[in-house]
């Protein structure tokens with residue numbers, strides 16, 4: 001689904017993801033990513049990527065946002081917005097797809113494209129055959 005009509009709530013979540021991107025700690029890749037999660041209680045949680053000198057320990061914006069929501073007691077994730085640096089298409093990595101799916105396969109996922117248009121999809125659509133216990 002691309003270029004679907006975005007709701008005011010979608011626009012708010014996208015703005016939060018862009019604000020989160022400003023906080024990215026990416027001294028190694030210089031690739032700044034922002035994410036925002038909306039939960040069922042109407043709260044929004046931001047995430048940015050946080051890198052580490054031991055590169056493999058870096059964490060993506062999406063997982064930081066989800067972890068923030070969970071730590072605040074809000075696990076009912078309804079939507080997630082992701083923005084990469086301007087001009088690049090957001091497409092969550094495999095680990096983040098697994099994390100998103102864990103908390104709601106049907107969550108609305110908003111991915112900003114290279115031309116700024118927003119792709120609207122779901123966690124389940126992003127991760128067919130994801131791992132389940």
Ligand code: THU
Pocket residue numbers: 026029031032033048049050051058059060061062082091092093096
């Ligand atoms: N990154 C994210 O935070 N989210 C994504 O969806 C893609 C990649 C981060 C990880 C790393 O800090 C940097 O972007 C380059 O891969």
